[in-house]
Amino acid sequence: MRKALDTVRGNVLLKHSLIALLAAALVLLVMESVSPFRQGQLAMMAYYAIAAGGLTVLTGLSGQLSLGHGAFMAIGAYTTALLLQEREGALPMIVIILIAALVATVVGAIVGVAAARLHGPYIAGATLALAVAVPGIALHFSSVFGGEQGLNVKVPEVPRLADDALYFLTGTETSTSEWVAYSAWFLLIIVYFLLANLSASRIGRRWRAVRDDEVAASLAGIDLGRDRVVAFVVSAACAGVAGALLALASRLAAPGSFSLVLSLTLLSAVVLGGLGSLLGALLGSGLLALLPNLATSIGSSMGLSDVKAAELSPLVIGLTTMLVILLAPAGVVGSVRQLLAGRGPRATTAAAGTPGAGADTPTVAEPRG
Amino acid sequence: MNRWSRKAALATSMVASAVLVASCGAGGRSESSSSDGAAAENVPGVTDTSVKIGAHFPLTGVAAPGYSEIPSGAKAYFDYVNSKGGIHGRKIEYIVKDDGYVPTNTTQAVNELVQKEQVFAIVGGLGTPTHSAVVDFLNSEKVPDLFVSSGSIKWGDKPSERPMTFGWQPDYEIEGKIIGKYIKEKMPNAKIGLYLQDDDLGADGAKGLKQFVGDQVVKEVKYTPGNTDVAPQIAALQASKADLVVGFNVPSYTALSQLTALKLNYKPKWFYTNVGSDPKLVGSLLAKFSKGAVKDGNSALDGIMTTEYIPGVDSADDPWVKLWTKVWDEQGKDGELTNYRVYGMSQAYAFVSALQASGKNLTREGIVKAIEDGGAKWKGPNKLPFRYSKDSHLGISGVEVVEIKKGIGEPLQDPMVTDLGDAEIKPDSGTAEQAPNESGLPDDIKGAE
Incomplete structure (x- = not known):
C-alpha cells in the first residue's frame, strides 16, 4: 500500500486524476443532498471558481494582473445566449460551452498579445478598460445584444443519456437547473484538472520563471512574450467557460451582470483564497458565493429590516477581505501552507509538485513593473 | 508493465469505490411517484392563517x-x-x-x-x-x-x-401616446426634441408619442444609463432649436439634463415621463450633482410638465x-x-x-x-x-397630464385612458379612484364562492 501511495505521489497526472474522480463523487453526494436553491448557489460558486482558477493561473503564476476578466465572462455569456435563443434545434450544451470558450480564447489571444508588451499596472489598466468597454458594446449594439435588458437564455433540456446516468447513480429525476449545476461542477473539475497539470508542467515552470525574474528567464532561452500570451489565452478560455455557465445558471446575459464589480470580485476571490493556488481560488469563490446570502439571512433572523440586512452583506464581504489581507496576507491557503512549511522539515521540495506551490511567498502578489 | 498494471488496478479500485459511494440507494428507474398527487393539493406559501x-x-x-x-x-x-x-x-x-x-x-x-x-x-x-x-x-x-x-x-x-x-x-407606450396627443392639441407649433434612455423606456415612450406628433419632432437624442455626461445630447437638442424637450428617462437623468441645460443656457419647455419626475428626488439630486449651486427644493422643477397616475404625498x-x-x-x-x-x-x-x-x-x-x-x-x-x-x-390604463408648481402637480386636463396601438384616447374622470372604504381594506370586493 505504501508503495502504491508513493507511486501516486510521484506521478502528478495520476494524482490529479484520482483527486478529480474523488471530487466528482463528492459533487454527486453533495448535490443530491441539498435543496434546489443550494444547488443554484453551488452552480454560482462553480462558475466563479472556474473564472477565478483561470485568473489565479494568470496572476499568480505568470504574474500578469488582469482587472478585466468580467469582460471575458461577458463574451462567453453572450456567445451562449446568442446560440440559445431557440430551444428547438439548439446545439448540445457542451458544444455551446466549448464555442463560448473558443470565442473568449480568440479575444483573449488578441488582448494577450497587447498585454504581453505591458507590465504590472499597465496590464491592469488595459484590462480594466476592457471590463468597462465590453458591456458598453452590448449596450451600443442593442439590436443584436438586447441592450440593457440583455438576452434571455433558453436552457436546453437535460440530455436523455445524462438524465438516465444521473438517475442510475442517484435515484432521483434531474431538473434543468440541477443539470446546469452538475455541468458547472463537472466542468470545474475538468478545468481544474487541466490547470493543475498545466501548472505542474514545463509551461507552468516557465511561467513561474518569467514571473520571478524576466531577465534570468530570457537568458535561459524562454520566449517571454509567447509564454505571457499563452497564459492569457488559457485564462480567457476559463473565463469564457465561466461566462457560459453564468448565462445558463441565471438564464440571462445582460450588461448589468458584467460590471467592473464582477472583475474585482474575481480578483478578490483569488486574493482571499491565496494567489496562485487553485484550492484557494475555489475557497475564495465559495466565500464570495455563499457569504453575502449568509450575512443577509443572519441579519434578518436577528430582526434587522430588509434594507439593513441587505446592507450587511457588502459590509461583511469588505471586512472579511480586509481581515484576510491583514491577518493572512498570502490568502487562506497560502497562509496555511506557510504555517505547515514552517513546521515541517523543509517541506519545500514536496510542495513543488502541487498546483500553484510557487505562490507560497506573498511577494508574488506584487506585480513587477 | 508490472508498474502500469498496479497503477491501473489502483485507479480502477478508486473509481469503483467512488461510484459505489455515489450510487447508494440508486438503481433502475421505477415509476413510483404516485404519492406526489396528494401533495399537489398544498399550495406553496399558503396556510389557513x-x-x-x-x-x-x-x-x-x-x-x-x-x-x-x-x-x-x-x-x-x-x-x-x-x-x-x-x-x-x-x-x-x-x-x-x-x-x-x-x-x-x-x-x-x-x-x-x-x-x-x-x-x-x-x-x-x-x-x-x-x-x-x-x-x-x-x-x-x-x-x-x-x-x-x-x-x-x-x-x-x-x-x-x-x-x-x-x-x-x-406602460411607457400609452404614456407616450397621451403626452403626444396633449402636445398635438395644446402646442401644435412646438418643435419637439426627444431625450430618451436607450432601452424600453425610451423606445416605447417615443413610439407612442410619435403616433401623434411624429412630424413635430426635430431631434432625437439617446443616452446610455451609466454615462453621466449628457452635454453632447443637450447641445444637439439646443442646436436643433427644439423648444419643447420630452424626456423618457430616469430621475438622475432629469437632474443631469436640467443641470446641463443651465450650463448651456438652453431654456426650452420640459416634459418628463412620470418615471423621471419625482420633484423631491430630482430636487435633492440637483442639489447633490451641482454641489449645492442649485438649491435643494421644489422650485427647480417649476413649470415642468409630467404625468401622474396615483395621488402622491403632495x-x-x-x-x-x-x-x-x-x-x-x-x-x-x-x-x-x-x-x-x-x-x-x-x-x-x-x-x-x-x-x-x-x-x-x-x-x-x-x-x-x-x-x-x-x-x-x-x-x-x-x-x-x-x-x-x-x-x-x-x-x-392611462395617465393625467400635470404641470409642477411648487413641487405639486396641477392637472392640465382630465385623466385620459387608452391602450396599446391604435386604441382611442378618451377622458375618464377617475372611475377607479373613489374614496377608500372606512376600514382601509378592499373588503367590498366579492371573493370567489
Whole structure:
C-alpha cells in the first residue's frame, strides 16, 4: 500500500486524476443532498471558481494582473445566449460551452498579445478598460445584444443519456437547473484538472520563471512574450467557460451582470483564497458565493429590516477581505501552507509538485513593473 | 508493465469505490411517484392563517435611493392589513430580497424566494432588465408574478406566453401616446426634441408619442444609463432649436439634463415621463450633482410638465393619501411618507384586492383568474382603471397630464385612458379612484364562492 501511495505521489497526472474522480463523487453526494436553491448557489460558486482558477493561473503564476476578466465572462455569456435563443434545434450544451470558450480564447489571444508588451499596472489598466468597454458594446449594439435588458437564455433540456446516468447513480429525476449545476461542477473539475497539470508542467515552470525574474528567464532561452500570451489565452478560455455557465445558471446575459464589480470580485476571490493556488481560488469563490446570502439571512433572523440586512452583506464581504489581507496576507491557503512549511522539515521540495506551490511567498502578489 | 498494471488496478479500485459511494440507494428507474398527487393539493406559501409572498428590489447599489423605499411602503400596508386580521383569515408575510439592480442577482434572489422560502407569489419585483431575468422562470414554475414595478409592455401584452405575469403601472407606450396627443392639441407649433434612455423606456415612450406628433419632432437624442455626461445630447437638442424637450428617462437623468441645460443656457419647455419626475428626488439630486449651486427644493422643477397616475404625498387632501398617512403613522418604521412609499402601498393595495377577490380557497391559478375576471373593476388609488382581462395583463390604463408648481402637480386636463396601438384616447374622470372604504381594506370586493 505504501508503495502504491508513493507511486501516486510521484506521478502528478495520476494524482490529479484520482483527486478529480474523488471530487466528482463528492459533487454527486453533495448535490443530491441539498435543496434546489443550494444547488443554484453551488452552480454560482462553480462558475466563479472556474473564472477565478483561470485568473489565479494568470496572476499568480505568470504574474500578469488582469482587472478585466468580467469582460471575458461577458463574451462567453453572450456567445451562449446568442446560440440559445431557440430551444428547438439548439446545439448540445457542451458544444455551446466549448464555442463560448473558443470565442473568449480568440479575444483573449488578441488582448494577450497587447498585454504581453505591458507590465504590472499597465496590464491592469488595459484590462480594466476592457471590463468597462465590453458591456458598453452590448449596450451600443442593442439590436443584436438586447441592450440593457440583455438576452434571455433558453436552457436546453437535460440530455436523455445524462438524465438516465444521473438517475442510475442517484435515484432521483434531474431538473434543468440541477443539470446546469452538475455541468458547472463537472466542468470545474475538468478545468481544474487541466490547470493543475498545466501548472505542474514545463509551461507552468516557465511561467513561474518569467514571473520571478524576466531577465534570468530570457537568458535561459524562454520566449517571454509567447509564454505571457499563452497564459492569457488559457485564462480567457476559463473565463469564457465561466461566462457560459453564468448565462445558463441565471438564464440571462445582460450588461448589468458584467460590471467592473464582477472583475474585482474575481480578483478578490483569488486574493482571499491565496494567489496562485487553485484550492484557494475555489475557497475564495465559495466565500464570495455563499457569504453575502449568509450575512443577509443572519441579519434578518436577528430582526434587522430588509434594507439593513441587505446592507450587511457588502459590509461583511469588505471586512472579511480586509481581515484576510491583514491577518493572512498570502490568502487562506497560502497562509496555511506557510504555517505547515514552517513546521515541517523543509517541506519545500514536496510542495513543488502541487498546483500553484510557487505562490507560497506573498511577494508574488506584487506585480513587477 | 508490472508498474502500469498496479497503477491501473489502483485507479480502477478508486473509481469503483467512488461510484459505489455515489450510487447508494440508486438503481433502475421505477415509476413510483404516485404519492406526489396528494401533495399537489398544498399550495406553496399558503396556510389557513398565512400567505407568504416575496419581491426583489434594489436595496443596495446605485438604484437603491428612492426604489429601496417602495418595499417599506408595501410592508407598512401589509402590516396594516394584518393588524385588521388579514384577508380571509390569512396574514400576509412579505419577504424582500436585494438584487442591487443586477440581473444575475435577481435570479439568485428569486430562486431563493421560490425554492427556499416557497413563496406563493412574487409581488412588485422591480426593474425591466432585472425582472426580465426571472419572468420565464416564474412562468415555467407557475408562480404568480404580480404587478411588476416597471412600465415595459412585455409584462402584459401577450398573456398566452406569460400567463402568470401581470403589469401594474401604465406602460411607457400609452404614456407616450397621451403626452403626444396633449402636445398635438395644446402646442401644435412646438418643435419637439426627444431625450430618451436607450432601452424600453425610451423606445416605447417615443413610439407612442410619435403616433401623434411624429412630424413635430426635430431631434432625437439617446443616452446610455451609466454615462453621466449628457452635454453632447443637450447641445444637439439646443442646436436643433427644439423648444419643447420630452424626456423618457430616469430621475438622475432629469437632474443631469436640467443641470446641463443651465450650463448651456438652453431654456426650452420640459416634459418628463412620470418615471423621471419625482420633484423631491430630482430636487435633492440637483442639489447633490451641482454641489449645492442649485438649491435643494421644489422650485427647480417649476413649470415642468409630467404625468401622474396615483395621488402622491403632495395631495394631502386626497382620501387615499390620508389613508396612506394613517397607515404610515401606525405601521411605518424609519423616515417619512414619500412618493415611493405611496407607490409601494398602492401596489400592495392591488395585491390585497386580488387576495380578497380570490376567496377563501386560495390557489395560484385562482388568483390569476380572479385578477383577469374582476381586476378591471377594482376600486383603488389609481386614477384610472386596470386593463386586466383574459387578453391583456397590462396595468393602469392611462395617465393625467400635470404641470409642477411648487413641487405639486396641477392637472392640465382630465385623466385620459387608452391602450396599446391604435386604441382611442378618451377622458375618464377617475372611475377607479373613489374614496377608500372606512376600514382601509378592499373588503367590498366579492371573493370567489
